[in-house]
Amino acid sequence: MSAAWAVLRKDLRLELRSAETLPAMVLFAVVTIVIFHFALNRDTIQGQEAAGVFVIALLFASMLGINRLFVAEREQGGFDGFLLAPVDRGAMLLAKASALYLFLVVLEVIAVPAFKLFLLQPGLGRPLPGLIAVLALTNLALSVIGTLVSGIAVHTRARDLIGPMIGLPLLVPALIASARAAGPILQATHAPAAPPLRWVGTLALYDLVFALLAYAVFDFLLEE
Amino acid sequence: MRSTTYGRGLRSLSLLTVLFIAAALVMVFFYAPLDAEQGFVQKIFYIHVPLAIVSLCGFVFGGLMAIGYLRTGDRAWDMRSYVAIHMALIFGIGGLISGSIWAKASWGHWWVWNEPTLVSFLIVILLFCTYQPLRFSIEDPERQARYASVFAITCGAFVPLNFIAVSQATQFVHPRVLTLTGAHLPPAMGVTFLVSMIGITLLYATLWKYEMAAKNARSQLRRLRRTLLGEDLDRPYGRSAAPL
Amino acid sequence: MSQLLASAPALPLGHAGKFVAAAYIVVFVIVLVYVAIMAIRAQRIERDLDQLQRDVEAARAGSERDSERSGSLL
Numbered sequence: 001m002s003a004a005w006a007v008l009r010k011d012l013r014l015e016l017r018s019a020e021t022l023p024a025m026v027l028f029a030v031v032t033i034v035i036f037h038f039a040l041n042r043d044t045i046q047g048q049e050a051a052g053v054f055v056i057a058l059l060f061a062s063m064l065g066i067n068r069l070f071v072a073e074r075e076q077g078g079f080d081g082f083l084l085a086p087v088d089r090g091a092m093l094l095a096k097a098s099a100l101y102l103f104l105v106v107l108e109v110i111a112v113p114a115f116k117l118f119l120l121q122p123g124l125g126r127p128l129p130g131l132i133a134v135l136a137l138t139n140l141a142l143s144v145i146g147t148l149v150s151g152i153a154v155h156t157r158a159r160d161l162i163g164p165m166i167g168l169p170l171l172v173p174a175l176i177a178s179a180r181a182a183g184p185i186l187q188a189t190h191a192p193a194a195p196p197l198r199w200v201g202t203l204a205l206y207d208l209v210f211a212l213l214a215y216a217v218f219d220f221l222l223e224e
Numbered sequence: 225m226r227s228t229t230y231g232r233g234l235r236s237l238s239l240l241t242v243l244f245i246a247a248a249l250v251m252v253f254f255y256a257p258l259d260a261e262q263g264f265v266q267k268i269f270y271i272h273v274p275l276a277i278v279s280l281c282g283f284v285f286g287g288l289m290a291i292g293y294l295r296t297g298d299r300a301w302d303m304r305s306y307v308a309i310h311m312a313l314i315f316g317i318g319g320l321i322s323g324s325i326w327a328k329a330s331w332g333h334w335w336v337w338n339e340p341t342l343v344s345f346l347i348v349i350l351l352f353c354t355y356q357p358l359r360f361s362i363e364d365p366e367r368q369a370r371y372a373s374v375f376a377i378t379c380g381a382f383v384p385l386n387f388i389a390v391s392q393a394t395q396f397v398h399p400r401v402l403t404l405t406g407a408h409l410p411p412a413m414g415v416t417f418l419v420s421m422i423g424i425t426l427l428y429a430t431l432w433k434y435e436m437a438a439k440n441a442r443s444q445l446r447r448l449r450r451t452l453l454g455e456d457l458d459r460p461y462g463r464s465a466a467p468l
Numbered sequence: 469m470s471q472l473l474a475s476a477p478a479l480p481l482g483h484a485g486k487f488v489a490a491a492y493i494v495v496f497v498i499v500l501v502y503v504a505i506m507a508i509r510a511q512r513i514e515r516d517l518d519q520l521q522r523d524v525e526a527a528r529a530g531s532e533r534d535s536e537r538s539g540s541l542l
Contacts, residue, residue: 148378152374155367156358156362162354166375169347170351173382206385206389209385220374
């Protein structure tokens with residue numbers, strides 16, 4: 001546990017000092033939202049459309065973070081150091097997934113208001129609590145799958161390509177559930193107070209299954 | 225890997241396959257009644273659905289073989305996993321194409337989004353298309369086998385989850401036009417479907433064994449060459465996606 | 469047999485028949501292509517076996533030690 005915390009602290013400190021990944025992710029998400037305005041030729045959107053647009057912007061921005069997740073470890077021998085230390089190897093998975101999760105949270109803190117500003121229809125009631133719940137689960141899916149896929153990709157030759165190529169299809173069920181859960185609460189009229197339970201349940205199930213699976217197989221990715 | 229032979233029993237297996245597939249074809253065209261709604265076009269059902277089901281099971285089977293590799297480290301398991309996934313992908317593409325033809329015949333479009341099996345199938349196929357590029361991009365054979373196994377296990381677990389998610393997403397939007405297997409089928413159709421299902425499953429097993437036998441023979445040949453002639457690890461073909 | 473043929477539906481050569489035939493033909497062709505690829509591989513294995521046989525005999529005809537080693541393995 002403390003090993004995971006140590007690795008996580010290191011990643012966060014690195015990011016605070018060099019500030020490469022997170023600003024890029026935020027910028028990417030915001031620009032994507034702006035591009036959607038032009039692509040859809042709409043001033044405001046709501047409901048399922050809004051949910052879809054936001055989830056896609058989140059997905060693309062997370063791909064940037066996923067690509068960078070293990071690069072420093074690979075290039076500067078972090079893997080070797082970690083393997084030599086007498087710690088549980090699952091700690092690396094926990095640390096990296098937590099780092100990605102935190103990055104996504106920061107991203108959303110900026111991207112959700114930006115979305116509200118640029119594209120979301122005003123006067124939508126109180127979608128925020130429901131949206132936070134959905135995004136919390138979505139971030140978990142993105143983090144777990146992202147860490148797994150990034151761990152696979154970092155040792156291949158086509159590093160930047162393999163990650164998104166494998167990750168995007170794997171994330172489809174989570175994205176379906178996420179967009180469908182967020183859709184009704186972003187509606188202009190008759191928006192329910194809470195996101196539909198069926199989709200939240202699907203998302204939670206997906207998170208659980210893949211978190212357990214990732215924990216089971218991650219060790220094999222670290223072996224030399 | 226010393227005495228495993230895949231050719232044993234292959235002849236009887238393939239004869240059994242021929243028997244069942246021939247029986248299935250005869251039953252499809254001479255025995256099964258015409259569907260009330262779709263008419264003759266419905267006959268595609270008897271080849272499309274078994275292909276899809278066997279393909280999905282093949283992916284899960286590949287995942288199970290991959291677990292075997294990660295537990296034992298014996299590359300034979302990796303070979304089994306690779307062939308299983310390879311075969312399932314081929315069957316899956318057959319399922320996609322036949323599904324598309326069915327869609328065109330039924331509704332006039334080459335692709336429809338309101339059929340969850342087709343859609344979830346597309347996603348699974350897209351995912352497993354990345355299997356070979358992944359393998360190809362890792363040079364070290366042991367690492368290649370290991371990472372491919374991780375991929376196979378993860379994606380094998382993904383298949384049922386994906387099916388659930390996509391079924392949920394489409395079920396309540398459009399009514400299910402294509403009634404699937406189970407209690408909805410009249411008995412004559414049900415029996416025909418069962419025979420076809422067994423035939424396609426046997427076909428998968430036969431082709432899997434066939435390819436395993438060929439790959440095994442080739443790898444034993446190389447090993448023999450190395451032992452008899454004392455050559456170093458010869459790799460005339462350079463990098464490869466297939467386990468050697 | 470004649471009963472079977474009598475009850476067989478006449479194949480509608482119109483709209484529907486073409487699609488059904490296309491679907492089954494596509495699957496058939498895929499399997500055939502696969503069999504053809506496997507046949508090519510089988511040929512290559514035979515050729516490699518031949519090559520191996522020739523190489524072993526050449527090595528055997530070479531030095532005494534080589535023939536001893538490969539003799540004990542056969």
